[in-house]
Amino acid sequence: DIQMTQSPSSLSASVGDRVSVTCRASQSINNYLNWYQQKPGKAPRLLIYAASSLQSGVPSRYSGSGSGTDFTLTISNLQPEDFATYYCQQSFSSLYTFGQGTKLEI
Amino acid sequence: EVQLVESGGGLVKPGGSLRLSCAASGLTFTNAWMSWVRQAPGKGLEWAGRIKSKINGGTTDYAAPVKGRFTISRDDSKNTLYLQMNSLKTEDTGVYYCSTSSDYYGMDVWGQGTTVTVSS
Numbered sequence: 001d002i003q004m005t006q007s008p009s010s011l012s013a014s015v016g017d018r019v020s021v022t023c024r025a026s027q028s029i030n031n032y033l034n035w036y037q038q039k040p041g042k043a044p045r046l047l048i049y050a051a052s053s054l055q056s057g058v059p060s061r062y063s064g065s066g067s068g069t070d071f072t073l074t075i076s077n078l079q080p081e082d083f084a085t086y087y088c089q090q091s092f093s094s095l096y097t098f099g100q101g102t103k104l105e106i
Numbered sequence: 107e108v109q110l111v112e113s114g115g116g117l118v119k120p121g122g123s124l125r126l127s128c129a130a131s132g133l134t135f136t137n138a139w140m141s142w143v144r145q146a147p148g149k150g151l152e153w154a155g156r157i158k159s160k161i162n163g164g165t166t167d168y169a170a171p172v173k174g175r176f177t178i179s180r181d182d183s184k185n186t187l188y189l190q191m192n193s194l195k196t197e198d199t200g201v202y203y204c205s206t207s208s209d210y211y212g213m214d215v216w217g218q219g220t221t222v223t224v225s226s
Contacts, residue, residue: 001170034212036151043203043219044143044151049212087151091209094167096141096153 002026002090006099013104017078021102023071023088032092035064035073038101039084047086048073075104108132108215110204115220122194122224128187128204128217135185137161141207142178142189145219146200156207157187171197194224 003026013019023033031051036044046055048064051071061076075082083106088099114126130138139162142154155168157178166178177190187204201221205213 032209036213038151043216044205044213045216046212046214049208049214050210055212055214085150089151089153089212091212094156095169096156096207098151098153101150 001095002029002093002097004088004090004097004099006086006088006102008102009100010103010105012106013078014106015078015080018074018076019078019104020075021073021086021088021104023066023073023099025069025071025090025092028068029090029092031067032090033064033066033071034089034091035062036087036089037082037084038087044087078104080106108206110206110215110217112202112204112217112220115202115222117223117225118194119226120194120196120224123190123192124194124222126189126191126202126204126220126222128189130185130187133206133215135180136182139207140178140180140187141205141213142176142187143203143205143213144198144200144222145203146197149200154189154202191222194222196224198222199224 005024033051035048038044052064085103109131111129141156175193179188201219203219204217206215
């Protein structure tokens with residue numbers, strides 16, 4: 001199975017900050033990398049697909065980059081509603097896998 | 107509006123079985139690839155398995171922890187996805203989500219989740 005490793009596991013930031021979360025795959029996954037946001041008690045929400053494509057309805061302060069094994073989710077101008085847990089997920093293999101999550105806290 | 111609604115969760119003893127359902131509306135279910143994703147209490151997301159559309163073979167893939175115990179199926183006439191869970195273990199406890207599933211476009215529509223508790 002392809003292992004996905006996110007860093008950091010948790011992150012403290014303030015409203016207006018710019019933050020980045022990284023995700024590393026155990027082998028090349030081309031650009032088959034997706035990012036999700038999850039708030040407590042809620043289902044995940046797709047933010048970014050194919051490494052850098054913004055899902056419809058997602059604010060433009062979210063962006064994704066990377067290819068191969070190393071990927072980054074960047075959130076600019078943090079808003080109060082952005083404090084949540086973020087997950088990367090690979091869909092290169094027929095056996096999908098998620099990263100362990102990054103909790104973004106105020 | 108595209109909507110997925112899970113049902114069938116509950117309390118079951120270790121070794122028992124449970125079948126979850128996911129009713130889809132507002133999308134062409136026949137063409138949709140679908141996944142089940144679970145989340146143990148206080149833990150991260152874990153992909154459990156996926157079923158492709160029948161036009162793509164209707165094949166299934168499963169994560170190692172559930173392979174051989176869980177079975178994903180679909181009834182396109184009812185726009186419904188199923189997860190048959192057998193030989194349940196305490197570590198299968200959690201919230202189970204169904205989602206639309208694409209290798210390229212990710213999992214873009216999710217249900218609200220249904221809770222499964224495996225305990226004696």
